[in-house]
Amino acid sequence: MGAVAALILFAGVWGSWGTAQYVMLAKGREAGTVRVGSCAGGMCTGPFTPTSVGARARTRVELTESVAVRRGRTYDVVLKPGTSDAVRSGPAGILYAWLPLGGALLLASVVVAGGMRLTRVAWVLGLSGGGLLTAAFVAVQ
Structure with a gap:
């Protein structure tokens, strides 16, 4: 047992x-905010506004749709390297x-x-x- x-x-x-690795080890990753514009097929999308040095603005990033993501709200996120996939950051992102x-x-x-x-x-x-x-x-x- x-x-x-x-x-x-x-x-x-x-x-x-x-x-959790993307949220907890966020140093050197692209961090910013995403304003969720639409949700369909299990994914929510929206424009990415960078807040970290070296990050670039993007017109569309994807955030997994869950009960914690609502259309029209803005969330702090970290982007997975080499993709447009976003992961919630901050205390809420770590706990989630x-x-x-x-x-x-x-x-x-x-x-x-x-x-x-x-x-x-x-x-x-x-x-x-x-x-x-x-x-x-x-x-x-």
């Missing part, structure tokens, strides 16, 4: 890092990027409590995951 819990947590980190880890913490807490009978560890994992999910929900609103 310990190996299963570790695998769940590893999968949560792996799933989160794909996006780590959502898969929050879910993995909740799932691992059930495995640890039920399979390993380590209730205190399970409570720590569960409360950490719930706290991360709650903080992300509050931050992206």
